[in-house]
Amino acid sequence: MTLKIQFSSFDLECGTDEAGRGCLAGPVTAAAVILPQSFNNKKLNDSKQLSEKNRNLLKPIIETEALSFAVHHIFESEIDTINILNASIKAMHHSIDKLKITPNYIIVDGNKFKPYRDIQHKTIIKGDSKYLSIAAASILAKTYRDEYMKKIHEEFPMYNWKQNKGYPTKEHRAAIKEFGITKYHRKSFRLLPEQYRLDL
Secondary structure, three states: OOOEEEOOOOOEEEEEEEEEEOOOOOEEEEEEEEEOOOOOOOOOOOHHOOOHHHHHHHHHHHHHHOOEEEEEEEEOOHHHOOOHHHHHHHHHHHHHHHOOOOOOOEEEEEEOOOOOOOOOOEEEEEHHHOEEEHHHHHHHHHHHHHHHHHHHHHHOHOOOOOHOOOOOHHHHHHHHHHOOOOOOOOOOOOOOOOOOOOOO
């Protein structure tokens, strides 16, 4: 399916998306991207549909060709305080705050968002597989978050975050069971299945 350049008739439409919402460790990361209406790249798609190699190839293309882009992390302690949905939306808002150009319309991946200033927005389910700016935001959010997880992997290699990126894989849960939790784990998440008790 060919992705569309934009949803609205506004000239500065921003797409936003997040990565890491379902993870047990690390931040939730959002990106916001404003693409020129002339933007065209056949490889650009929802980051989940692309290999890590292709995401990393597309990242500098998006950063070079976007009219503006920005990325923002919300970390574990804040996720635990305000919950993951609010943290995801807050990360999107902060990424839009950081844009060098103020958008005049916002399209959001998913079905949950809170109004940003007085700018109109539209939530779009599976928007990252329908609109180029959301797909671009999904790639930046994912690649920046992956880089961060690889960095903190060096501190706690036993959880293999460079591979699982903090997602609840069997390996990650086995490491939590064996070694306990770190400062990077989200205490408000169910870190182990019910049959295991974790002393927090």
